Amino acid sequence: xxxxxxxxxxxxxxxxxxxxxxxxxxxxxxxxxxxxxxxxxxxxxxxxxxxxxxxxxxxxxxxxxxxxxxxxxxxxxxxxxxxxxxxxxxxxxxxxxxxxxxxxxxxxxxxxxxxxxxxxxxxxxxxxxxxxxxxxxxxxxxxxxxxxxxxxxxxxxxxxxxxxxxxxxxxxxxxxxxxxxxxxxxxxxxxxxxxxxxxxxxxxxxxxxxxxxxxxxxxxxxxxxxxxxxxxxxxxxxxxxxxxxxxxxxxxxxxxxxxxxxxxxxxxxxxxx
Amino acid sequence: xxxxxxxxxxxxxxxxxxxxxxxxxxxxxxxxxxxxxxxxxxxxxxxxxxxxxxxxxxxxxxxxxxxxxxxxxxxxxxxxxxxxxxxxxxxxxxxxxxxxxxxxxxxxxxxxxxxxxxxxxxxxxxxxxxxxxxxxxxxxxxxxxxxxxxxxxxxxxxxxxxxxxxxxxxxxxxxxxxxxxxxxxxxxxxxxxxxxxxxxxxxxxxxxxxxxxxxxxxxxxxxxxxxxxxxxxxxxxxxxxxxxxxxxxxxxxxxxxxxxxxxxxxxxxxxxxxxxxxxxxxxxxx
Numbered sequence: 001x002x003x004x005x006x007x008x009x010x011x012x013x014x015x016x017x018x019x020x021x022x023x024x025x026x027x028x029x030x031x032x033x034x035x036x037x038x039x040x041x042x043x044x045x046x047x048x049x050x051x052x053x054x055x056x057x058x059x060x061x062x063x064x065x066x067x068x069x070x071x072x073x074x075x076x077x078x079x080x081x082x083x084x085x086x087x088x089x090x091x092x093x094x095x096x097x098x099x100x101x102x103x104x105x106x107x108x109x110x111x112x113x114x115x116x117x118x119x120x121x122x123x124x125x126x127x128x129x130x131x132x133x134x135x136x137x138x139x140x141x142x143x144x145x146x147x148x149x150x151x152x153x154x155x156x157x158x159x160x161x162x163x164x165x166x167x168x169x170x171x172x173x174x175x176x177x178x179x180x181x182x183x184x185x186x187x188x189x190x191x192x193x194x195x196x197x198x199x200x201x202x203x204x205x206x207x208x209x210x211x212x213x214x215x216x217x218x219x220x221x222x223x224x225x226x227x228x229x230x231x232x233x234x235x236x237x238x239x240x241x242x243x244x245x246x247x248x249x250x251x252x253x254x255x256x257x258x259x260x261x262x263x264x265x266x267x268x269x270x271x272x273x
Numbered sequence: 274x275x276x277x278x279x280x281x282x283x284x285x286x287x288x289x290x291x292x293x294x295x296x297x298x299x300x301x302x303x304x305x306x307x308x309x310x311x312x313x314x315x316x317x318x319x320x321x322x323x324x325x326x327x328x329x330x331x332x333x334x335x336x337x338x339x340x341x342x343x344x345x346x347x348x349x350x351x352x353x354x355x356x357x358x359x360x361x362x363x364x365x366x367x368x369x370x371x372x373x374x375x376x377x378x379x380x381x382x383x384x385x386x387x388x389x390x391x392x393x394x395x396x397x398x399x400x401x402x403x404x405x406x407x408x409x410x411x412x413x414x415x416x417x418x419x420x421x422x423x424x425x426x427x428x429x430x431x432x433x434x435x436x437x438x439x440x441x442x443x444x445x446x447x448x449x450x451x452x453x454x455x456x457x458x459x460x461x462x463x464x465x466x467x468x469x470x471x472x473x474x475x476x477x478x479x480x481x482x483x484x485x486x487x488x489x490x491x492x493x494x495x496x497x498x499x500x501x502x503x504x505x506x507x508x509x510x511x512x513x514x515x516x517x518x519x520x521x522x523x524x525x526x527x528x529x530x531x532x533x534x535x536x537x538x539x540x541x542x543x544x545x546x547x548x549x550x551x552x553x554x555x556x557x558x559x
Contacts, residue, residue, distance in 0.1 A: 043340050047372045051336060058333040137372065137405065181328075188329020193321040196366060225329060231370060237404065 009093075009101035013075050017109060026113060029067075030120045033059050037121060041128040049139050050234050052128040056121040057230050060114065061152055065159040068110040069180040072163045075102045077173035086272055096264040103164050103260065110156050118149050140236030147241070151227040151249070158222055158252050159184050161259035168263040168270065187224035190217045222255040223248065317359040320366040335368035342377060357381055358390040365394050369401035379411045388419035399432070406437035410444065413451070423455035442477045449482065459496065463489040484529035488543065491526030495534055495541040498522045509539060 036059055041052035076099070079085040089095060122141050129135070163180040170176060194215070226248040231240035242248070317338075318326070327334040342360050361378040364371055375398035382391040392415055398408035413429030416422045430448030434441040449469050456462040466489060470482040498521040499510050513536040516522050528534065535544040 040336070043336075043343055044373050045343075046376050050372065054332050054336060058330050058336075061330065062328065136407070137402075185325065185328045189325045192324045192329065192331055196321045196324070199366075228330075228332075230332065235370060235402075235404075239403070 007101055007104070008091075009088075009098055010105055013102050013105035014109075016075060017071050017105065026116060029063060029113075030116060033063075033117055034120050034124045037124045038128065041131055045132070047135050047137065048131040049125050049129040049135060050137070053121070053125045053139050053141075053145075054230065054234055056124065057148065057152075057233075060117045060121065060149075061155070061228070063117065064110055064114045064152075065156050065184055066177065066181060067113060068106050068156060068160050069163045069177045071109055072103075072106045072160060072167055073173050073176040075105060076164075076167040077170060077176050080167075080272065081173050083272070089272075095268050099164070099168070099264050099267050100260075103160070106160055106164075107157065110160060111153065114149060114153060114156070118145070137235050140233045144233040144236055144238070148230050148233045151229055151245070154249050154252050155188075155224045155227045158187065158224060158256045158259075161256035161263075165259045165263040165266075168266040183221070184224070186217070187221050188228070189225070190221060191223045191225045222252045224252065227252060315356055317356070317363050320363050323363065323367065331367045335364045335371055335374070338364050338367070339371065339374055339377075342381075343373075354382060354385065354387040354390065358387060361391075361394050365397045369397045371398075372402070372405075374398070375408050375411070379415070383411075383415050383419065388415050391415060392420070399429070404436060406433040406440065406444075409433040409436070413448070417451045417454075423451050427452040442475060442481065445475075445478055446481045446485075450485065459489065459493055463493060487529050488532075491528055492534060492541060492543055494522065494526050499541060511539075513541070 033056060037052045037056040040055035041048035044051035079088060088098065091098075122145060125139060125141060129139075159180055162183045163176045166176045166179045170179075226242060226244070229241050229245065232238055320331075320334075323334040323338070324331050327337070338360055342357060357378075361374055361382070364374045368374070375395055378391050378394040382388070382394075392412060395408050395412040395415065398405075399412055402408055409429045410433040413426045413433060416429060417426035420426075427448040430444050430451065434444035434448070437444065449466070453462045453466050456465055463486065466482060466486050470479060470486050473479050473482060495516075498516045501521055502510050502516055502519065510516070517524065525534070532546065533544045535542050
């Protein structure tokens, strides 16, 4: 097997998405991120750089998964819808390899987009530090920021895996993006909402009923909120890193692996008309 | 007769006829100018719901909710304190470590008459921002100045002293003075201060406390002299100079802080720096 045919679908997939238009869109996204972050800093009297970093991380945590889901949709669902999948599957390689390589393209593209956006954010934040007076609590843009981005990437992996599962079973292509966003929202909110409901006993009548109903969610949906440790970067304090971080990371990775495996299994047996 | 819309003129005539009907109907309806809305925005969604609405991103929810406070910016009247308090509280639930939240809550709420509302937000910030000396300092000052809870205020000032090495001496002195004020009797307060002065090993703190002990001792001397005068001459002291002319005291006690003493309303008091905006707290008048 020559090198060229080592990951043929990967190269094909990459060529599908890495056109001039894609790079233009990425550039536009970077500019938008810089603009939003810069403006957000204006709203903070005491900590402009911290708020800028906070809003920037929120934007990245929204943009990267959504764009990746869209890429997955282009790479898989559109092929299924346009029936060109029947041609792609005639090549002498297993369906699983096909799915895995397309998934790999998405995952690598997500990483590239995240690195680009994170660099823009870091530069914008350094500029934001010159607003107003020097802050009492500086932001951590070194290893802390890299750690926050790494944990977020694990979060994105879970979301993209769920998107893959949807692509394998869906007949409507848009289900990938919409369903993936839904998974993202639920995965990220569940544990925070449960924690707040436990604290605010007076807030919701029958709060225990809701809590009991939500507790089972953690067996179905991973706790993505535990991977959002942005406070270590916002206030440059490693103490904010939760103690069970490695456990959370491996749990989410395991969940993603389960989703990818199930997606491949489904794809192997799927009948295309 | 079927309507043939494809032949030219018929279709246009139909459109014109229908529009004329609409125009006639609309003409009869006059536009009521809506009265401008008098109520202000009073809705603050609970934190769990906000987390869900912002896609699980509680930090974004906190930032946006705080922007509401900043953008409103109107003068805080008594009726508006509730909405600001609820906004600040929901931000404190979403992101307890938010610096702007506690800072603005203290500035807007505490000094506009809602000090007790601000204290719970400051407490949350003190717990979350374990490295920051500013929240416990604000909290301590608010407890001392508005709530008159001297013991708790001193605890907070000492916590702030722990967190800020460069301000440690000043905060501890402030805390000790706060607790001194909790003693209604001047001699008890002076004894307490003297005790603290003897206990402390920090040179700078000892020096600062020593000055205040001397100041209080001077006030005690003046009051004792006044009591002696009234006992001896059986009349109320009206002119403070009579103490010195009668020889009860050799001279005005020197105040190491340089502020001096005043004779107001028939008794001696410490002369305080008057800061515009601070109400005059009457200490050791009892």
